Structures are given as C-alpha cells and as structure tokens.
Amino acid sequence: MTDMASLMEDRAAAKVISDNLRKPVDWDSPKITRNIKKRYAAERRFKSYGLVAICLALLALCTLALSIGSKGYSAFYQTYVQLEVTFDPAVIDPERTGDPDVIGRANFDGLIKQALRDRFPDVTSRSDKRDLYGIVSGGASYDLRERVLENPSLIGQTRTIWLISGDDFDMLNKGYIDPTVDEGDRRLNDKEVAWYNELVAAGAVEKQFHTRFFTSGDSREPELAGIWGAAVGSFYTLLVTLALSFPIGVLAAVYLEEFAPKNRFTQIVEVNINNLAAVPSIVFGLLGLEVYLNVMHLPRSAPVVGGLTLALMTLPTIIIASRAAIKAVPPSIRQAALGLGASPVQTVTHHVLPLAMPGILTGTIIGMAQALGETAPLLMIGMVAFIVDIPGGALDPATVLPVQIYLWADSPERAFVEKTSAAIMVLLAFLVLMNGLAVYLRKKFERKW
C-alpha cells in the first residue's frame, strides 16, 4: 500500500515538474527527501526478506547435516577387541592335509570362543559363557578363516589379534549404552560391563576405521552390515535408466523442437509430457509391476526392472530440459548452417546438439539424481528386500541406497541407528557429486553469444 502511495506521490511530483518545466527542481525539498528515504527503505526491506529466506534455508540444511552427521559419524568406526587366539592344528586341520577346503570348513568360531574362555577363565556357567561370546561378533570367524587361508603357516601358532566386536559392546564403547542405569534396563548386564571395563583397562579395546561398512552387503548383524551391495544395485539401476532415458529423451526433444509440425497431435504430446513430469512416482512403480513383471516376466527385484521403471520417471525431466536447451540455441546458427548447404539433420547433429549439450547434460544428471533417491516405485517391483549377496549384474536381485536406508531405519537393533545416518551421508555424498558433475559440465561446455 505504501508503495502504491509513494508511486502516486511520484506521479504527482512528476506532474508538478512538467508543469513547472522552467523552474529548476528543488531536490532538497522536504517532500522529495522524504520520498527518496522511503524508496531506499523499501529497497533495504526487500533485500532483508531475501536474506532471511536464505538464512532459514541454510539453517534447515545445517540442522539436517548436523543431526545426521552427529548420529552417523560413529558408524565409520567399529570397536575391535584384542584377544590371544591359538590356531590349534587339532581344530583347523587335524590330518595336516594343508587342503584349503578342509581349512575353510574348520570351526573358527570355536577358536574364538576358546580364546574368550582363556581370557576370562573364571566364567563357568552356561548362560554367562553365552554372554561372554557376545563380546566378539559372529562375523569374526570369517575374518579368522580368511587370515588362515591366506597364510597357512599361522596354524599351530598363538597370535594376538584384533577381532570385530559384537554390536552391543560396540554401542557401549561408543557411549550409546549408559552403564550407570539399572541393570535390568539395559542390553548388557553388570558382568558384561565388568568384562568390558577389564578389557579397556588392559588396552584391548580399540576403535578402528570400519572398512567393512563400505565393502560388504546387508546383514542382520549391524557390525557386519555394509552398503556396497546397495551401491552396486544403485549403479546397475542407474546404468539401465541412463541407457534408456538419455537417447530416447534427447531424440524426442530434438524431434519436437526441430522437426515436428505444429499441429494438434504435437500439442497433445507436449501437454502430456509436461503432465507426466508431475505424476507421482508410485504410479510408475505400478506400471512397472504390470508391464515388466506380469506381462514381460522379467525377474523380480532385478536392477534391470528398476532401471526400466525409473527411466519412465526420468524421461519427462530429460525431455523438458533438453527442449529448453535446444530452444536456447540462437536461430542464426541454424540459418547459417542451412544457408551454407547443411541438411537439417546435419544442422542438428553438427551444430544445434553440441551447443545444447551442456543444458541437456545438466537436465539428465538432475533426472538421474532424482532416480537415485527414489524408493516408492521400487517397492512395487520387489527391490525393497533383504539381499545379502552383492549383485553381479543387472539381472541379479538387488536393492538400492535409499531402500537400504529405509530398511535399516526400520530395524530394532540400536546399532542400526548410526548405520542409517551413515548411509544417508553416503547417499548425500553421491548426490552432491552428481550435481557437482552437472555444474562442471555446464561450465566446461558453456558457450556465450
């Protein structure tokens, strides 16, 4: 309202000025000074609104990053326990065959249990022993087996080895379990806390970088679970998505922009493409279920089906971005090419497309980033699943990063809370990388006219 009023005042002032052209304007008159002050104030207000908006957005981003970071950073470290393990030949290879098959089948779990019993010799009752074995993760025996298979000369020796600890001990060591609350209210009883304290006092507890988190597939044991399986699944899914949606999207955009006659049919196509971009992704999931699984009988949970489904979802994004990029190429370029005798196809492939490429690539990468974060359509085609094995191809069952986050967030074990946040960090890192790539490509190929 004040803006309107000041505008009117301006107009009135202008009229006065034109009426009194001969009189010089008195720029220092109180009326004009007031007016100018008001305009400056309005300008400053407008700027501060924008600043507040940006600050709010930054604050939200910081809160998100902080809450995820503070919960998740500890997942990159894992507690290890140092034990003296005797590689008893009677257990590993009683007949001294040296055969890897025999060694591979040996009871390494038993070796670890023996080592724990030796470390705490006064533990005798059966239930106490069960608790004691919980110090070391059930996955440690596989590490031990690897070690012996790699270096058979270990058999017969006694070595001090760092073994991966169980999730409850890991949580205690990271401070997520409070040992001062009532015994009945926590996951670890007083004896287990006492063993932990004894090990800490002996310097036999250590946090190490958790490489397994980046190299292994899913597991129900939080300390053994990793995101590599989901990352590979995401890679194959996006590969299929890209291989389909990029060529189809670009060709559609080129046809619609450069060759299509302007008639009713192309208008309908255009409207529909714009509408498709706004369709909820779950609808594409239902379509994928019906077409790819029920009609074409492609395997369930396979990245190829996920990729096909997500390609449908990203197509409109790519087409719209590509059309905008192609439209932005100045007509003078086309006219010059045509004038020098290039055919329409040559014009497009030699001049228009290369010049539009930065915009097309940006759109494609943003579409891909969207596809990377998608779970809803994958629910319908069976990719929300517990899959331990790392997929070897686009036809193997697989899951993707956001689905892995969802599955971990829903697991009761407390140690999965930090894994969830860590997986979110990994997903965000990939998204930032992809968006960074988009910015880089745009900067590299950008042309100014």
Next chain:
Amino acid sequence: MKKTLAVAALMSVAFAGAAEARDQIRIVGSSTVFPFATAVAEEFGKTTSFKTPVIESTGSGGGLKLFCAGVGEQHPDITNASRRIKKSEVETCAKNGISEVTEVKVGYDGIVLSNSNAAPQLDLTKEQIFLALAKTVPSKDGQSLIDNPYSTWAEIDPSLPDVKIEVLGPPPTSGTRDAFTELVLEEACDEFPAIAALKDTNKDQHKAVCAGVREDGAYVEAGENDNLIVQKLEANHDALGIFGFSFLDQNGDKLQGSLIGGVAPTFEAISAGDYPVSRSLFFYVKNAHVGTIPGIKEYLAEFTADKAWGEEGYLADRGLIPMDAAEREAVRNAAMNLSPLSM
C-alpha cells in the same frame, strides 16, 4: 565408434550373469516376521552352500497375495505372516494351482504399550485402553454411544495419572495395528453393554464402533517406523507408543512397557501366554517348489533348529518369543514332512 563400443561394453557388464533358472529362495510377507526370517536367511547363506534367500517385506496380506498367484519360478516360495492364512486365501491359492501349502508356526510376538521410564509405569485394563483410544465410547451412564470425550487418563479412571492421552501407533496398513485392534479394542468393546447390544441390532455399526480409532489427535499415526516412535517417546514423557516387543527389548534402558490386565510385557509372560496382547507368527511354504528351487528343505531345517528358534536360539536374542519344546517338536516334524495345511 569409440563411444558405441563403450556403451556396448557397459551394457554387457550390466547384463552379465544372464537369466537362468532361479537358484535362490524367494520369500515375501510380514514386516513383523521380517527381522527373524532375515536372520535365519543370513545364517543359512553363511553355513550352507546355497545362496542367501531374498526376503521382501510386503506385509502379511501382500505376501499371501503374491504367494498365491501361482506355481513357477516367478512366484515366491515362502511367505511370512503375522496372522494365520485366511480361508479365502487358501481358496485363491487352490484356484491358482497351489494345492499343498505347509504351515510353520514360528513363535509369538507381543504388542506393547510403552512409555519413557522417566514417567510412571501404567497399569491398564483393555477396557481403559478402549476408552482412551476408541472413536465412539459409551457415555458415563452407559446408555448411549458418544464421541470420545476423554482427554486425560485420570478422566477415565481416577487411579491413572492426570496427563493428556497421547498415543503414538502404527497406521491402519500395518499388521501390528490389525493385531492391536483385534486383541485389545475388539475384545474390550463387548464388555460395554451399550456396544454389545449393537451386535444383534446393527452388525456393521458394531464393527465400526469396535475397530474405530479416534481421529481427534489423541491417537497419532506415527508411520510404520517403530524406531521413530521410540525416539518420540524419549522426547515426550507423557506419550505412550504401540509397537512390537522386540523394540522394547532393544530399548529397555529408555522405555518401560505398561502392564495390561496386571501383567507386564516380559519375555516370560508372553511366552507363557499370560500377557494378553500377543499373537502367533507363521510362514507358509509352497510344497510344489520343494525340489525345484534348491535349498527350501534346508532352510526349513535351519529355521526349526533349536539354535535358531529355541529358548536360547539367535531368534530369541532378536525378540522372538519361542514356543515350548513340545510344540516346537510337533511343528518341526510337520514342517520337515511338508504336511500340507488343511482348513
């Protein structure tokens, strides 16, 4: 030319390991059984030469729908369920050529009503829970049905604390909600004469009154994620949450389970059948797939071994409440002989 080659190479990487006969067990079904089935599957994959089964969490109803769609390798071999298979589902199965299904009861799961242990522990009856959560309740004089007027627990019963009724629980799509409705609300509602009388006069209304949960903000649908409810209970000491026993088991240092009918939700009470809000968990095996898909029998053996589902097995560590030894033995025998279910 180089680009074409690169694309071709990428595509061949993607499609390596082409389609061959399925050599991996596929399991679908309940999200309640999911944490147990996945633990068994992982152990099975590690200790045998078979591939680790793929397990999808689709919900009990969704799982049975997929399971009953037909015989053949594109259909799942096993489905988990947090309730028994319905007669209509058996019929759908039979119609699609699945005549023999083996039922395996896994154990029990308790549903707990729990709050932060910084607040006093509640001792509730099913009727009190109904009065707190139902959309329509009998009026004080018991004559008519009115919209739920209670806003604090003390209004329902003076012995209860004078705090706002605020319960976080699963949405209607969840199996936990189904079971809670069935085991608490529908059982309690007939204790009120005004509602019980409806049974004879207006069956539809009776059903709606018994299963209707209030929508005025006292019951908050917190999504399928039970960890989220746990976090909210920690922050809000007045609120109660509804979720599976395994989440209480994992968070005993922060939460306490309310007594229902005077019984606390403990491992022993649920296993003995004393705790009133518990249900049986099942899985179903397609007999026609045994022998075609490798490893199904061995998976059954792994699941029904005492080291898995016994009192000290690894499933008990994850919060499954085991059956007693005699029942386990009976179920194991039936499972290993693939005795088909008959209803």
